[in-house]
Amino acid sequence: MVITDQDLQYFVTTLKNSSKYDFSEYSDKSLKRRLQKVLTDFNLDITGLISAIKNKPEFTEKIVKEITVNTTELFRDPQVWHTLRSRILPRFKNNKNINIWHAGCSTGQEVYSMMILLNEMGMLDKAKIFASDLNSDVLEAAKKGEYKYRFNIAYLDNFDKVIKQNPLNYEEFNDVPYETYFDIDKSRDTITMKKYLTEKPIFRKHDLVKDGNLFFAKFDLILCRNVIIYFNYTLQNKVFDLFHSNLYNKGILLLGMHETILGPWANKFEKMGQAYIKK
Numbered sequence: 001m002v003i004t005d006q007d008l009q010y011f012v013t014t015l016k017n018s019s020k021y022d023f024s025e026y027s028d029k030s031l032k033r034r035l036q037k038v039l040t041d042f043n044l045d046i047t048g049l050i051s052a053i054k055n056k057p058e059f060t061e062k063i064v065k066e067i068t069v070n071t072t073e074l075f076r077d078p079q080v081w082h083t084l085r086s087r088i089l090p091r092f093k094n095n096k097n098i099n100i101w102h103a104g105c106s107t108g109q110e111v112y113s114m115m116i117l118l119n120e121m122g123m124l125d126k127a128k129i130f131a132s133d134l135n136s137d138v139l140e141a142a143k144k145g146e147y148k149y150r151f152n153i154a155y156l157d158n159f160d161k162v163i164k165q166n167p168l169n170y171e172e173f174n175d176v177p178y179e180t181y182f183d184i185d186k187s188r189d190t191i192t193m194k195k196y197l198t199e200k201p202i203f204r205k206h207d208l209v210k211d212g213n214l215f216f217a218k219f220d221l222i223l224c225r226n227v228i229i230y231f232n233y234t235l236q237n238k239v240f241d242l243f244h245s246n247l248y249n250k251g252i253l254l255l256g257m258h259e260t261i262l263g264p265w266a267n268k269f270e271k272m273g274q275a276y277i278k279k
């Protein structure tokens with residue numbers, strides 16, 4: 001089934017009028033792909049979907065959760081974590097506190113990766129970790145910190161690359177046991193983050209389209225990785241505005257591997273790879 005521009009428009013407008021969700025400034029291409037998947041998965045045509053959205057609020061919540069992409073992993077893009085370790089986090093080493101916001105945290109692997117790295121660098125105690133997402137289901141999973149072992153086994157490699165290997169000298173190997181940070185139970189097929197990690201972050205439902213800063217804190221570091229790739233130029237700029245005004249001076253915004261700041265906000269930050277330092 002091919003989704004036309006008109007179908008997409010119909011879907012987005014109905015959602016906007018019958019719920020608190022507004023996808024009108026998401027990029028059309030990925031939204032069309034997701035809409036197509038939803039129609040197939042729920043065995044509906046666009047008219048059936050629209051009618052369900054108008055009449056069943058709980059169904060609408062379900063659809064919204066299906067429309068967003070929640071893919072994530074432990075230490076996703078290990079080279080970024082090397083940069084965090086060698087060039088970004090050391091900037092805050094002498095701070096009394098360090099406030100970090102993970103915007104669009106999905107099921108939380110990025111949040112746990114950060115806390116693990118901070119602990120290795122002796123900075124976890126002074127860190128305050130805030131994490132948010134639009135989707136309440138992924139937030140619940142993030143709070144729990146329990147993941148499928150078989151599905152995440154490949155990502156333990158990322159842990160090894162970032163935490164165990166010395167990126168400057170791969171011969172050097174620092175043996176950090178996984179059990180310092182999580183328990184692996186192969187019979188239950190789970191990787192479970194330790195309680196001292198799951199208890200630390202403040203998780204909150206937050207919509208980057210319409211909400212301001214719900215944490216009432218300013219930040220040294222904001223990670224918003226693989227989220228704005230789904231937004232159009234207007235919404236991206238709105239989000240850059242939100243982040244810029246809630247970062248401390250010299251605070252850093254970290255974007256995903258395929259995301260860049262273009263347009264008016266580019267000269268308000270100094271670019272360092274995927275990191276943007278507030279001028």
Ligand SMILES: C[S@@+](CC[C@H](N)C(=O)[O-])C[C@H]1O[C@@H](n2cnc3c(N)ncnc32)[C@H](O)[C@@H]1O
Pocket residue numbers: 068069070071072073076103104105106107110132133134135138206207208209224225226227256
């Ligand atoms: C692909 S995941 C990225 C997760 C993690 N940051 C990473 O890079 O691995 C994108 C997340 O952005 C969230 N998201 C999408 N639109 C959002 C919005 N308007 N406000 C907040 N979060 C949003 C989705 O629910 C999803 O969990």
